[in-house]
Amino acid sequence: MKKLISTTILFSALAFSSCNKYLDVTPQAQTTKDQIFSTEKGFRDALTGAYIQMKSNNTYGGSLMWGNIEFMARNWDVVSANNVALNSLANANYTDAVVRSWLDNTYADLYKVVASVNSILERIDAQKGMFTGNNYSLIKGEALALRAFNHFDVLRMYGPMPDNPGQGPLLPYVREVTHEVITPVGYAEFAQHILSDLDAAEALMKDTDPIRTYSLAELNPPTNINTPPVVADNFYMYRQIRLNYYAVLALKARVYMYLSTTDPANKVNAAKYAQMVVDARDHSGLPIFRLGRESDRVSGDYLMSSEHIAALSVYNLDAIASGTFGELGSLARSDFNVQDGFYFLNNLFPVAERTSDVRWKEMWVYRVNNPSYVMYRKFNQRASNPVLQVPLLRLSEMYLILTECAAGKEDAEAAYGAYCNEKGIPFPTGFNASGWEADRRNKIIREYVRELYAEGQTFFTYKRLNVNTLPASWTAAYYTGTAARYVVPKPDREINYHNN
Template sequence: MKRILTTIILLSILSTSCKKFLDVRPQGKSTQEELFKTQKGFRDVLTGAYIRMKGGSIYGGDMMWGNVEYLAINWDNPNSANISRTKLINGDYTDQTVKDWFSSTYENLYKVIADVNGILENIDAKKAVFTGGNYEIVKGEALTLRAFCHFDALRMFGPLPTNITANGVLPYVKTVTKNTHLPLSYVEFAKSILADLEEAEALLKDVDPIRKYSIAQLNSTVTPVVNDPYLQYRQVRMNYYAVLALKARVYLWLVPLDNANKQNAARYAKMVIDAVDDNGAHTFRLGVETDRAAEDYTMSAEHISALSVYNLEDIANSSFGKDGGLLRIDYPSGDGYFYLNNLFPPSERLADIRWKDMWTLKASTQVMYKKFIQKKGLPDYQVLQIPLLRLSEMYLIGTECAESKTEAEGIYIAYCVKKGIPFTSFNVNDWTGDRRNKMIREYVREFYAEGQSFFTFKRYNVTTLPSGWTGSYYNAKPERYLIPKPDREISYTNN
């Protein structure tokens, strides 16, 4: 089993029997006591939390390219008989199947939280079983996962960030119990997220190998730079820079609560952009044309944190491929398409690596997206990853939070040059409004099928698409952004 666990950690290739073991669901006190007697036991539970995140109702589907992308109307519904899908696209959340989809997402986010809560409830008392910096690594990652999943629960099921009240929004769960957890206010919930991230940052700062070594070094099995294989492949863990990137994302969401959060978001985004290893080389870089030409479509060099999914090729083919249902019905007209011509105007997309070879006709009017259908033969760490946090987002956050037109354009130009986007200055008569419209479009173009478009629309309370798009294509009232929580009480355990 030790050999199998090492294989999972390194390559995320696991058998059914091993997955059942690692998808940890403590059945009682005695089971937990056995798991938490050793460093290996804590690691196994943490690995189980990452595995659970790959589930279809969260980051292996609905919170990545599935339902959350339908909410943004990034996909069409070619099957008119699928009434529930049509209702989801139309923002009708009264359908029972739609409710069940949302409930499954809600419950599984909290199951991941329960997995890491088991760790966090026991780890301080068992600190003596850890060697090296493993106590800090395991606890720091667990805290980050707890914050990450709570924050996505807030983005999905919480109020519009521009219209909060003093009422309770969601429970911030820190214990494994079947007792009822009362919802916290929006402000207290946000404080809890940031408190977990502050502690995680302090824990990981001096021990995470990603601060010392390059991604290439940490991904190499030929000449490992760390003695413990568990500490390799830091891109597929909640590493130190993932904490900083998540803080940037959270602070941006909280700008309506306090405008000072804009400076915090910019600061943490810049810390990730400027990150270097011990040799002075940047830890992450923006994806460029050579990455696209190599068919590394998710731009793995940008991945700050990702999930390693051994069967991603099968999932991608069944979801996006010729037999998959994720597509656009985009009428071909002359030099391009209908909606996509607005998202990627023909005059702007000639060199844009988010457009080139990323879309292909599937049928006479159906267009399929190729981001996750990647070239065979590339290293697994390039093609078998689902990105959770990417460097592009840090550039967009920096652009959006810059206090002057000059500063914002400086960051945006650097981003555009790498992506092959023609740069145009922000309109001098209303540069902040023009920046807003450009950033909304960039989030959709950059993170298509990565679950970020709907949350961008929600953050801005978008009612119609900005000028230059197909304005009537997306129309939303505030109610569209109020996703219903489960009708029934759920168990905040991992059973």
């Protein structure tokens, strides 16, 4: 494998070649890492740093949440015809120079998170004895889960069509901190590495994660400042915005669902882990997570935070919502009242459902200065008790997985019906008696779009299901899915997997 040599180190070696003492000098980066990982707090800080990295504009703070990947799924309109790069992106022209730079930066930033957690994982076992309580298991478990999470989105975005992945080497699964180019592995091996990391994370956190002992209300600081939190160590708080034990189960359900495209037998595991999350109860017997409902919408919790299984904390989310989706925001959707044969919101949310569907009511409103477009309010914040987090995994996805994995019509209707009851979706007669599986598929596709709009999942859903055109009721001409659209080219130049 080709070694990538730092020009700084090379220059130092040449400059002091007459003196052997330079060989005894400890590299600054190594010294810094040794210092960081000499205490439990250092490991905690490094893990927090990895979560912060995930909020990069190139990944879950933009491009992989509500930005580029939503243009790739045609969820946003390109408002300006002069915006060549966005038009190229929306039309899957990935050879455009600007588009390539966007996609390459996303690839690189996903692997930067991987490098950060690998720095933790390469040292934590040797330092196991210094950890207090369950912190060794929690930190290692979350690090493994983060490594799997970021690798999985590398696979979903830059990997092959899951229904025909081929046998050859595709992508590197990086499990060490190194300057060397990592040899790519094939689809099956890459997927197995993801599952192995998740299996290990599940085992580490099953009996140690506070979310298995306390309710979320107990783990989150109380609104009354005179009431002390149940847990004194703030490292244990807000487990629903970390890759906690149940987030690992939910991610396993998502991964197995993706892999079921190649092997339908994986649906058994997808349903198993999704059901474990749905069935999760706290010590008082109450569900740990629940589906968002009308009362949440009325209270101003448009993000339906009760169903967040994992999320990222974003302190300025209200400002982002205003600048991104607001009156003058860069992301917009065309007027849903215009019946022009395209896939607009009038097709996504049929008129008959608008009076009850909580994903519709007050979520989409006209712009005042440009009423040809509407604004999306999911990320808007209420003044009291704002929800400053963006979801990575939702309970609603677990219900959709259970619906899709059900072998029979009755079981599928039971899972989907429970979901519809909370979301305000009319479902009085079940799936169509003739061709119910096709009806289920169309409804599943539509729900992934409606439920996870601006959360980066539409493109991955279309790719997993190899959606060529949208259902006829959405007007298929608006969107054309092909392998050329779904298989995003990875960078021409290999990246450095070292983390200083």
